[in-house]
Amino acid sequence: MAENSPKFRVLIAGAGIAGLATAIALSRISNVPNLDIQLYEQAPELNEIGASIALSPNGMRTLEKLGVHNALTDENGFRGPSGIPQIVRHWKTNQVVTVDTHVNVPDPRHHTTRFHRGHLHSALLQHVPRESIHLNKKVSGAVATDEGVALYFEDGTEAHGDLLIGADGIKSRTRQSFIPEYKLKFSGKVFARSTFDASILEGKIRDLPVDSVHWWGPKDNFFASRLGKGQYTTVGAYDDGRTTEELEKEVSWDQAGNVKHLREKYKNWNPIVKALTELTPYTRLYPNYAGEALSTWVLAARVTLVGDAAHTHGGAFAAGGSLALDDSFALALALRHAFSLAQPGTFNNGPSNVRRALELYDQTRRPHTGRLLEIVHGQINKKPEVYGSPEEENLALISKMTNRPDTTWLSEHDVVEAFQRVLENQQGTRNERTGAQKSKL
Ligand SMILES: Cc1cc2nc3c(=O)[nH]c(=O)nc-3n(C[C@H](O)[C@H](O)[C@H](O)COP(=O)(O)OP(=O)(O)OC[C@H]3O[C@@H](n4cnc5c(N)ncnc54)[C@H](O)[C@@H]3O)c2cc1C
Incomplete structure (x- = not known):
């Protein structure tokens, strides 16, 4: 099948932590045949910035699963x-x-x-073919139809593909192209x-x-x-x-x-x-x-987001890097699952199959990051406390420090288990539906 399949052209906007990790995850984990992955980065060079x-721990485990062993030393x-x-x-x-x-x-x-950050970035970079990264390519906009996607750059050029992944950070132009009203x-x-x-x-x-x-x-x-x-x-x-x-x-x-x-x-x-x-x-x-949690990460049948572009949590709990790695892994698992459902000997890169993958990815990651965003906005919107004396303020500080919420659900999250749960829930719902249909008969 692999040799005869058409190319599956993936465009990734942004070659930061999420963009590079996604390129690695898709090429190593997704099993999609004939992948052609191209990354478009606005920076003129990839410095250690x-x-x-x-x-x-969740991010470190995912790095290992991605085979980025050089980052674990x-x-x-x-x-x-x-x-x-x-x-x-x-x-x-x-x-x-x-x-x-x-x-x-x-x-x-x-x-x-x-x-x-530059050292982590360089460690990931070693696993991505240099010729697939196009520098000086600042995305100005993106469009999508059921048949394909297009990225437009500020230098007047464009790129076309079968799947667009916005990994262009918290101020994502990819996100803005599909949700122009979104505000940070x-x-x-x-x-x-x-x-x-x-x-x-x-x-x-x-x-x-x-x-x-x-x-x-x-x-x-x-x-x-x-x-x-x-x-x-x-x-x-x-x-x-x-x-x-x-x-x-x-x-x-x-x-x-x-x-x-x-x-x-x-x-x-x-x-x-x-x-x-x-x-x-x-x-x-x-x-x-x-920014607020998005209501979907499936921006069109062939468009999604990873990393800070998908969840604008503003660096809370220093979770951004790990979340980006887990996003990339979940997306690769979702593509692997959707593409494995195709009939033997066929290659289904049609819009409904790609959408199915993106929906699986969305269901694996959006509720998890949504929980984080809820905490973040709770903190931002909290009215500042007023204290009667410095002693009172100090007691409140110590109480806040000792009663910090447990964030193990975030720092030790198991993305593979979360993905399996989504699949099992879908299977359960399907079985229930079949059971209900049978009992009607
Ligand atoms: C310069 C820089 C410094 C950072 N420093 C820190 C830090 O010190 N500590 C920390 O915790 N986090 C830092 N971050 C953020 C951190 O890297 C992310 O929170 C996390 O790793 C998730 O990564 P990401 O790839 O989603 O986003 P980012 O790391 O922000 O990567 C986004 C990538 O997309 C590129 N990009 C953005 N817009 C466009 C466009 N229109 N067209 C093409 N490419 C585009 C950016 O240049 C960047 O390479 C930094 C990010 C950047 C870009």
């Missing part, structure tokens, strides 16, 4: 020596208030791992991120924790961790009173920040945080946006 990114990513994802400390006293834990992660390679909202937080050589800190900060640490303040927080390849990261996440419109005009994603501003923000925090800001050499700013 971004700052730190975390992958939780201790060299590439950092896993805390205590075997815990992160320690949560008080902003002023530096006391450990609580810690995140792994619940069922027997293999230490699957423990939460922190990378420079500024969450009120800006992240000032930096990554630098860990040797900069060597011997300079007394009692600098060896594990990843999240210091919580009443409004703002601060994160610091080692990363793979001898790197270190600091991240200040603070409230910014500007509206979405003001912010969009004044701060762009990945814009250079002013490190003096970071130092000023955290100058009254405990001595370790203060010292970390003083040694942080620069910052880049990442205003945090989020």
Whole structure:
């Protein structure tokens, strides 16, 4: 069948984490014969951009299933020596208030791992044929019919295929082409991120924790961790009173920040945080946006989304990288299932078969990410608390820290099991329908 099948042309908009992972998953897991995968990326070159990114156990397991073993090494990513994802400390006293834990992660390679985003990106890149990635291709729009899909680029060129996957990030043009009314909202937080050589800190900060640490303040927080390849990261996440419109005009994603501003923000925090800001050499700013959950990820019979384009959760719980990997895997499983249903000797890339695959993918991933988006919007829409005294505010902070919701459902999610459940539910519904029809007869 494979040799005689026509090509199945897949267009992927965006060659970030989700785009590359999807290319790998489709070529290794989907079993769709004669796949022709092309990626279109706006960037002129694939530099090591971004700052730190975390992958939780679900993401690490999926990387392994994808065969991206080079990303699992201790060299590439950092896993805390205590075997815990992160320690949560008080902003002023530096006391450990609580810690995140792994619940069922027997293999230490699957423990939460922190990378420079560029290193994770490069590890994925090694598994994607370089000639399939087209740079300087900024998507301006997309259209789809039952017969095919087309991507249009700002340079006036276009590409045509059988399946379009929008992996073009939180501000996805692919999504915008099919849901033009979709809007993102500024969450009120800006992240000032930096990554630098860990040797900069060597011997300079007394009692600098060896594990990843999240210091919580009443409004703002601060994160610091080692990363793979001898790197270190600091991240200040603070409230910014500007509206979405003001912010969009004044701060762009990945814009250079002013490190003096970071130092000023955290100058009254405990001595370790203060010292970390003083040694942080620069910052880049990442205003945090989020959007409502989409009502479907099947944008047309042959169009879907993966990664931040599909779920605009704004980096909450540092889940974006892992979710993107799981999206890619679920999409490959769904295509494998739909294409395996074709009659032997035939190749069914018709719109109803492709749609069936996309619906399976949607049912596997959308409810899961929808649960996350509900939490995110609950937090954004929460009215700020007013306290009668600093003591009262401090007690409320400690209570918030100790009563953090359990997010194991997110960090240890099993995407294969979720996909199987969707299939079983469908089978169950079909059996019920057949049973009902039989009993009518
Ligand atoms: C420059 C950059 C830096 C980042 N830094 C961090 C970080 O420090 N920490 C963190 O947790 N997360 C970071 N992220 C986000 C993180 O990578 C994602 O949340 C997560 O990995 C999901 O990946 P994604 O592929 O869906 O989105 P992204 O990683 O955002 O990738 C989207 C890709 O699509 C491309 N693209 C966007 N629009 C178009 C278009 N119109 N046409 C063609 N290509 C397009 C982008 O250039 C990018 O390569 C960063 C993203 C980017 C793009």
